Amino acid sequence: MLLFNPDSDPALASQLTRLLDAQAGILEQRRFPDGESYLRVHSDCAGQDCVILCNLFHPDERTLRLLFLADTLRECGARSVGLVTPYLAYMRQDKRFHPGECVSSRPFARLLSAAFDYLVTVDPHLHRYDSLDEIYSISSRVVPAAPLIARWIQTHITHPLLIGPDSESEQWVSQVAELAGAPFQVLQKERRGDYDVSVSLPDLEDAAQRTPVLVDDIISSGRTMLETIKHLQAAGLPRPVAIGVHGIFAGDAYSQLTEVADVVTTACIPHLSNQIDIAEPIAEAVQELLAHHDTD
Known part of the structure; x- marks a missing residue:
């Protein structure tokens, strides 16, 4: 070959x-x-x-x-x-x-x-x-990618709470959560433009002792995750981990995200955030x- x-x-x-x-x-x-x-x-x-x-x-x-x-x-x-x-x-x-x-x-x-x-x-x-x-x-x-992400979460995060940024992510975020043996929540997203996204947060009672883990298939502009993290911060949750299968990071998305979260991606797109083989x-x-x- x-x-x-x-x-x-x-x-x-x-x-x-x-x-x-x-x-x-x-x-x-x-x-x-x-x-x-x-x-x-x-x-x-x-x-x-x-x-x-x-x-x-x-x-x-x-x-x-x-x-x-x-x-x-x-x-x-x-x-x-x-x-x-x-x-x-x-x-x-x-x-x-x-x-x-x-x-x-x-x-x-x-x-x-x-x-x-x-x-x-x-x-x-x-x-x-x-x-x-x-x-x-x-x-x-x-x-x-779900089994690979779940294995990374099990190895690196003690008390995770998985969070899907929108309804599209629910099916596979729930799969990652099941494989990782962790609870999950899915948020509701309204996208009005490429850089105009709002996110509504469900009840996160009893979540303050867990590390929020945001999981999405593609991180491009990063706006969805940034908006989600604002809500998590307002709710008093710890610094989150943001995991993406495909880290595109358009513009300054990566630098903005790393200010408020630990960013991890699979090795699908070469990037310094790659941690999942x-x-x-x-x-x-x-x-x-x-x-x-x-x-x-």
């Missing part, structure tokens, strides 16, 4: 190379003066299972070269070409809210489905979709998909 890492996290690539007993694929990449990309594969990939690790948290910068690489590997005789992207982009626009809007999750899914044999990701934003199979035509595995379950998912591919 060959593992290629065109644009992403070298630490995760090193872990996956070891866990998959793979070789690191060798690439040459540069840009021409006009901004176009040059790509050359130096590894012999004929008859090889090839895996590309490409974190798509900046998708517009990375997708074109990713597609070029997948196509080149196929032309060079790769036996299979799979994609590992811990953060799967363009999942949030899953409905046409206004006439003429692009439901970008669908054309993006068609692009990736045409280029790869399988896909591995971590907790994609499945809001109005029941599964990736609704828009992706290739085999896929979703690595759940994802390599082992991703490697297991790749091995499962390859075994399935071999039987087809």
